[in-house]
Amino acid sequence: MSVFAGAIGLQEKSERIKFMPLTGKHLLGIADLSVSDIRLILNTAKSFREISTRSIKKVPTLRGRTVINLFYENSTRTRASFEIAEKRLSADSLNFSVSTSSVAKGESLTDTAMNLSAMNPDVIVMRHSSSGAQQLMTKYCPGCSLVNAGDGMHEHPTQALLDALTMEDEKGSLEGLKIAIAGDIAHSRVARSNVLLLKKMQADVWISGPPTLLPMGFDQYGVNVTFNMEEALEGADVVMMLRTQRERQKEVFYPSVKEFFSLYGLSREKLKLAKEDAIVMHPGPMNRGVEIDPEIADGNRSVILDQVTNGVAVRMAVLYLILGAGEEGAK
């Protein structure tokens, strides 16, 4: 285990990580993680951050490991973030996207899975528009680990982890924090993964959106659900806005963008209800003026770019823990 710690230069900071593998071989969702898994990932990510501040941002930790980034949906930040994380850990990474692959020729997901698996990658980082697509992949890629970079409206675990890291940076512990999550809940995998994680970490979670965009039984997560955004914002420590996913909305859920913003957009007026030191988050990409006032997005309470920075560290930690687990197991 000191091999890993040494390789990433942690001993220089006289910090030692006791290597413990994650519960599972894959990272499919927050639902599968224990509290100690989450702690482990966040702590590992914190110690990895330093690498990204060096002039030479590369350690040999994952040298010789092959990671395939398989993206069936458009992504700017998540894909770049994973790719940078892989490169900083010296993994060999390959990008495989819907427009350049044989998917465009009508190959099925399972055929793609079996073909990629035959090339013996160590990890497949995958994003897909269908919920559960990664579960299907695990059946056809028995030899490698799957990391979910977002599946349909189901989960986006690394987003929730980087959000948690950002909140911890600003607020210390998540326990007892009032966290308001607002907007298009129905179509948001970010909301689901965040709720799962925040509940595991004992936060006080408030969900707000129009009833048409609140999926059935959402309160059964153990969160407070309100149609009144002001109630959710009142005294909040963290305000997390969600992207209004018009491309996923197959029907009309609200009368107009203007009305949506007036009811559920984060305006300067509404933000006044939150604590004075409340932070504002958004997973991106933002629809400025639809769910968030552009001045808030760029303002001093916004931690939106910190989220992006933390994304790299969290993804480095996830890849390290998943691949390290395999290495430890082989010994």
Add this chain to the structure above:
Amino acid sequence: MSLLLKGGRVIDPGRKMDEVTDLLVKDGKIVETGSISPGKDCTVVDVTGKMVFPGFIDMHVHLREPGREDKETIQTGSNAAVAGGFTGIACMPNTDPVNDCETVTRFIKEKAEVAGKANVYPVGAVTKRSAGKELAEIGEMRKAGIVAVSDDGMPVQDNQVMRRAMEYSKIFDIPVLDHCEDIQLAAGGFMNESFVSTELGLRGINSAAEELQVARDVILSRLTGGRVHICHISAAESLNHVKRAKAEGINITCEAAPHHFILTEDNVRTFDPNFKMNPPLRSQKDVDALLEGLADGTVDCIATDHAPHLKMDKQETFDVSANGIVGLETSVPLVCDRLMHKGVITPLRMAELMSSNPARILGLDRGSLEPGSVADITVIDPEMESVVDPEKFESKARNCPFAGWKLKGWPVLTIIDGRIAWQSPSISG
């Protein structure tokens, strides 16, 4: 030519008969029950410890022929039927071309004749091409042999068209079999809408989509006096409408599929497309209501909605995978194991659900073991235990969520028109 079944437990719902006795068949008809000695030229089958039922009828099956012979044919579907203990199957019209005219009906009848296995009862379309606009030539199809009409899978949305269909089918005294689903409300969902669909991020189909159409059908049946039969009823609320309508004297019946009263939406958590069907698997509350309805008579019969698909159709992600599972070769053991052995229903009730009620609904001279009846008989071994292995199915398809389940109570002998159409290797004759 005669056939003597010796020493079985004979279940005859018409006579409320459930006793160990012999049963003699001659020239395709039931001759008598009682203590019988074999005469000359008589084949004797020892069925001691077995149960002798009037032939089971699955009134909701998709045979895929014409059009999708790669998924199933009338031959392979009939083979699956007899191997599953069914003497008769009603096949839905959503083939290519749709069974919306007498030519297609005759084709199905002829193919079934050639197949020479189960009795195949074609169901005609309600509307031309099942497009929901104009009535199909129901009278011509009736002459060619249809036993009911249905736009299964493409349910009639237009209330006026449904009204006319119910009125028109009164001429022939055949039921309209309705797959109840409000297409707008179902909104292209993939599973039951509930907290489970929320957690899984899969678009849901609320049970209200079924309930609305059931309620509509009750109202239109009351208006027209036409016979309506609700296909694969899945939701507790839908069942309440049927129960109230029956109490009111409305001409309504319904069927339930084994997967709907055995599995729940929680099975979808695996994202395994073998748990994808329409209507979707519902909640435990709905399962409980169906079990109650099966026992108390609100549910009239058990039908499988046998829906064969290619392996690749079920190897996609859950949302784009095909709907439906095969059922012909698992229905009887599931009903034995989960309903009869668990005491949910009696053997007599099982005979009603699997035989006499579907026969009555479809107007068939079947479903009875009384002397003089057509000798369609299903014999099951209630004690036989076996594991479901889709690779051994007679059906072409393997889309079955029950693979690996150990079940107790399997068919061993299927007799049609007095002739043995299928027998398990375990039976000596």
